[in-house]
Amino acid sequence: MTMTLTKKAIEWRRHMHQYPELSTKEFKTAEFVANKLAEFGLEVHRDIGGTGVVGILKNGTSPRAIGLRADMDALQIHEQNTFDHISKNSGVMHACGHDGHTAMLLGAAHTLAENPDFNGTVYFIFQPDEERGTGAKAMIADGLFTRWHMDAVYGMHNIPGVAKGKFVTRAGAIMASESSFKIVIKATGGHAALPHMGTDPIVVGAQVVTALQTIVSRNLSAIAETAVVSVTNFETNGTVNVIPSQVTISGDTRSFTDATLHKIEKAIERVVAGQCMAAGVDYEYEFNNSYLSTINTQQETIHAVTAAEKVVGADNVNGNCERYTISEDFSFMLREVEGCYILIGNGEGACGGTALHNPLYDFNDDILSIGIDYWMTLVNDQLPK
Template identity: 50%
Template sequence: MPHAHPLLELPFLAELTALRRDIHAHPELAFNENRTADVVARELERYGLEVHRGLAKTGVVGVLKAGSSTRTIGLRADMDALPLAELNEFPHHSKHPGKMHACGHDGHTAMLLGAARYLAGDPGFDGTVVFIFQPAEEAEGGARVMIEDGLFEQFPVEAVFGLHNWPGIPVGEMMAMPGPVMAGTCGLEIVVRGHGCHAAMPHQGVDAIVTAAQLVQALQTVVSRTLHPCESAVVSVTQIHAGDAWNVIPEEVVLRGTIRSFKPDVQETVERAIERLCSGIAAANGAQISVRFDHRYPPTVNSPAEAKFCQQVAAELFGADKVLTDILPSMGAEDFAYMLQEKPGCYVWLGNGPGSGGCTLHNPHYDFNDELLTLGASYWVHLVRRWLPA
C-alpha cells in the first residue's frame, strides 16, 4: 500500500537528536525530573506554546491552539529514568551513576517535542493540542498523580493518546490494537509465621521454611488450575527472606512477588485462590500465614474507536502491512492506564528494532533508536491533523 501521507521532513532533526541524547545523558528518577522538566519547558516556550508546570511536581503541559474549534486532544510522553547502572560506552551514556534511560522515555519526550515544534510552525489543524510530559511512569504512578492534581479538569481533552518504543518490532512498524495491551500489576507479600527452634530439634517447632516452600510450589497452580485456560495471568514469587543462622529454624519467612492480569475479575479470582492456599497450607502445617495485596497499575485498555483511528493513521503513514493489529499483549505494566480510565484513547508500540545486543527494555545496554524520532513525530503530527482537521 502506498503511503497516503509521507513522513515529515524535520529540518531540525539533528537538533532533536542532540536533545534526545542530552536527556539520555542526564537521567532522573520519579518526581525528580527537574532538569528534564526545565529542558521540556524551555523548548515548548521557545516554540511559542503556552506552558504549565507543577502537576505531579515535575510534570509539564504545553498547549497549542489553532483555528476556532473548541475540540481538544491530549498526547502524552513519559520523562523518567530507571535506577539502573548503564553499561553503554557511547558518548551520550548516563552521567549519573546508578541511573539510566533504559526504557526510551528520553526518546518519547524528544518525539513529542519534535511534534510540538513542527505543529507550532505549521499547524494544519483546527482546535487545541495538549502535550502532556509526565513524570514517574516507572512504578510510581505519575499519571495517577497528574490526574489527582487536576490534569483533565484543567485540560479537558476529549481523548488521550500514548506511544512507547518496542524492541522486537521492526523499525517502521507499529502495534495498534483495541482492548488490553498491557497488564495490571499487583504486589504480593506473604508472611509465614511458625515457631522457631534449634535446627537439630525440628520437632520442637513449626518450620516456616518448609511451609513457605510448599506455598511457593502451590502458588504455581493458581493460574493453571483456577483460571479458564483461555484467560491470562502471571503469579511470580520474586523474593524469599528468612533466617540468620545455620542452626536455627526461623520464626518467620517473608515471600514477595507480583501478580499480572488483564481483567479485574481475573485479578479477583487469583487473589481469592491465593488466600485459600495460604489458609489451607497454614492449617496443614500448624503455621500462620497472612497475605497482603498491593494494587498498583490497572490494565492498559485501548478503547475500540480510538484504536481503529490509530490503525488508520499508522496505515496512512507506514503502510497497512506495517500495522500490527492482532499480536499478543504484554504482561508489563504502564501507568498510561490511569489516563485511559478517565478518557478514551489508545496506547501504541512503535518498533525500535530487533533488540539485539541487549537493546531490550530495562536492560543496561539499551538505547533508544534515533531513527524513530522522525517516525514518532510524524505519527503525532498526522494523528493531530486527522483528529482535528483544519
C-alpha cells in the same frame, strides 16, 4: 518533517540521555521540556502531579481536544554503552527510551506550532514517574482531566525486537496489570535437631509456593483469564542450625482484566490461609496493585492505526498484535478518558533490538522522525480543519 527538525530532535534526545533523572526527580528534564514548549509558543503549565508538564496548543474554533502523552523518567541502572552521549549521571540511565518519547513529542509540538493545520486543542502531556507507576495517577489527581477537557488521550512507547518504525497495537487490553504480594508466615521455630518441639515455617512456605502455582492452572480460564503468578523471593530469619520463626515470601502477578486481578488477590490469601491453618501457624498478607491493565478503546485504536498506516504504510502496521505481559501506568489515564496506546518498533538485532531496562539499551534515533510524523498525522486526522 525537515532534516533540521530531525537534527534538533536527535540533539534533544541525546541531551536528555546524558542527563537522566529518576522518578519524581525529573527537575532538569521538566525544565528543559517546559522551556522548549515556551520557546515554541505554547501555553505551558509546570509542576502537574509533581514534575509533570502540560503544553497547550490551540488553533481554530473547534471545542474538540486530544491529549498526547510522553514519559520522562529514567532508571536506576549503570549504563554500559560507550557512545558519546552516554549518561553522565552515574547509576542512572534512560534504559527504557523515555528520552526518545519526550523528544518525539517535543518535535510534534514544534512542528504543529509552526504549521497549525488543525482545528481544536492539543494537550502535550509530559509525565514523570512512569517506572514506579505513580506518575499518571499523580497528574490525574492534580486535575489533568478536570482542569482540561480531552476527548481522547494517546500514548506511544518504543519496543525493541520489532522492526524499525513498524507499529503494533490492538483494541482492548494490550498490556497487563502488575501487582505485588507479600506473605509473612509466623511460627515458633526452634533447634534444627529438635524440629518436633516447634513449628517450621519453611515447610509451610514451601507448600505455599507450590500451591500458588495452581491458581493460574486450576482457578483461571486458560482462554479468558490469561495471567502470571510468580514467586520471586523467599527469606527466613533462620541459620544453619536454627529453624526460623518467620518466612517472608514475595512475588509478582500479571493479568489483563480487573476481574482476574481481584480473583488472583483473593486466591492467594485463600491458599496461604489454608496451608497455615493446617500447620497451626499465623500469617500476614499484603497485596498491592502498581499498574492496571492497559485497555485501548475501539474507536481510538482505529484512529491510531489509521494514522500509523498513513505514515509507514498498512504493511508496517499490526492493529491486532498479541498482548504483552509488561505493564504501563498510562493504563490509569485510559480509565479516565478513551484512548489508545501504540508501540513503535525500535529495531531488531544490533540495530535497536537490545531489550528495555538493559544497561546496553539505547533509543534508536532513526525512529524519531517516524514518531513525530505519527503524532502530527494523528492530530490532523482527529482535529481536522
